[in-house]
Amino acid sequence: MTMPLMQPKRKNPILRTRQMNLPPWSRGRVALGMTAAAAEGRFELQVCERCQAVQYPPREACHRCLSPELKWRKQSGEGSLLADTRLYHSNDLFFRERLPWRLGLVHLDAGPSVIVHLHGEIGAPPERVKVGARLDRAGQAVLIGFPGKGSEHMADDRMLREMTSDPKFRKVLVTDGKTAVGQALVKALVKAGAEIVWIGHAEPWKKLPGFDDITQMKEVTLVPLDLTNERAVSELAGEIGGKVDIVINNAEVHRTFGIEARRGTDVARAEMEINYFGMLRLAQGFGPALKARSADGVTHAAAWVNLLSIFALSNYPPHGTFSASKAAALSLSQCLRAEMRPAGLRVINVFPGPIDDEWNQNMPPPKLAPAALASAIVNALKEGVEDVYPGEVAQEWLERWRDNPKVLERELAAGG
Numbered sequence: 001m002t003m004p005l006m007q008p009k010r011k012n013p014i015l016r017t018r019q020m021n022l023p024p025w026s027r028g029r030v031a032l033g034m035t036a037a038a039a040e041g042r043f044e045l046q047v048c049e050r051c052q053a054v055q056y057p058p059r060e061a062c063h064r065c066l067s068p069e070l071k072w073r074k075q076s077g078e079g080s081l082l083a084d085t086r087l088y089h090s091n092d093l094f095f096r097e098r099l100p101w102r103l104g105l106v107h108l109d110a111g112p113s114v115i116v117h118l119h120g121e122i123g124a125p126p127e128r129v130k131v132g133a134r135l136d137r138a139g140q141a142v143l144i145g146f147p148g149k150g151s152e153h154m155a156d157d158r159m160l161r162e163m164t165s166d167p168k169f170r171k172v173l174v175t176d177g178k179t180a181v182g183q184a185l186v187k188a189l190v191k192a193g194a195e196i197v198w199i200g201h202a203e204p205w206k207k208l209p210g211f212d213d214i215t216q217m218k219e220v221t222l223v224p225l226d227l228t229n230e231r232a233v234s235e236l237a238g239e240i241g242g243k244v245d246i247v248i249n250n251a252e253v254h255r256t257f258g259i260e261a262r263r264g265t266d267v268a269r270a271e272m273e274i275n276y277f278g279m280l281r282l283a284q285g286f287g288p289a290l291k292a293r294s295a296d297g298v299t300h301a302a303a304w305v306n307l308l309s310i311f312a313l314s315n316y317p318p319h320g321t322f323s324a325s326k327a328a329a330l331s332l333s334q335c336l337r338a339e340m341r342p343a344g345l346r347v348i349n350v351f352p353g354p355i356d357d358e359w360n361q362n363m364p365p366p367k368l369a370p371a372a373l374a375s376a377i378v379n380a381l382k383e384g385v386e387d388v389y390p391g392e393v394a395q396e397w398l399e400r401w402r403d404n405p406k407v408l409e410r411e412l413a414a415g416g
């Protein structure tokens, strides 16, 4: 059983703020294949195309037949714990601050033996475990031994909290929390145990259905936040920036047209102002304080979430300028991720297909319900993944894009 996490006491301001030292992060190019899969929540190992041998650690050629044809394949992770040990000393600064730390040797049913971080609910060997891949605070894949069926509070495990960005007891800022997606997000975050949810809103006079119920929640505080206004962003950052643990940038402007259908650039500019420059202003305002608190106790600053769109991968001409603004946002988000990584902060990019909202009225179903999108985002925080493609449409586009981006471009130009 994992002891449920208790709400941490308020920090004594005289005590030192723990600085972030990343766990060892250097990996060879081949090993990054495991990280790429873990970033989307999958545990993959290389499998030899010729003799089917499963490889670990990652390598250039098969350990059994020397074939260079190794393909990354999803693993079940089922295995047996052969041995465990508890680390009480380490020269590594990351682990030194977090001792004791439990490790195990697991023999996977698929063949190889792997060293894993052990979840606290796993008993002494021999014991069945399920190995999963997660990203550690350096953003690299590590293997974790999970119990087959965990208890209710298994996410509160001390080691697991170091790998994930669970909203429980954390303070979250949601930009533009008035929209249908924003409201669904706030509900999902409160349900997941967030301590405070600040809702940024740019237009206080706008009454949106359902919003009164949200503002009644005791965890919720409304804050003025206009992402087109640099000064407003930095003022709010000055006020609450030192307390925010998770930023969810949900603000977007979405209009449905391509190039020919309109004159002028005003609407396209409005999309860029929020979808691209808005994120830039928010990151400049809130990034530094977030980075400074990324190792501060069990509710340290943990993650930054950007609501992008599957249209960011390849332009969907009927939503042409919107797609372009999201492609710009994706590129900026990759920069943000690179800059946040040294602080151990996770940047999560969310690529939904068409959301069931007013701007996608003319899109054929299936469309993603705001509640489903919100729960995918909260799950991503809990699982510690980096890239999420919620819904059937996003999954299908992703597959087509990976298969051949040029073919997808042609198909989208012909209407999907």
Ligand SMILES: [Zn+2]
Residues within 6 Å of the ligand: 048, 049, 050, 051, 052, 053, 062, 063, 064, 065, 066, 067
């Ligand atoms: Zn082989």
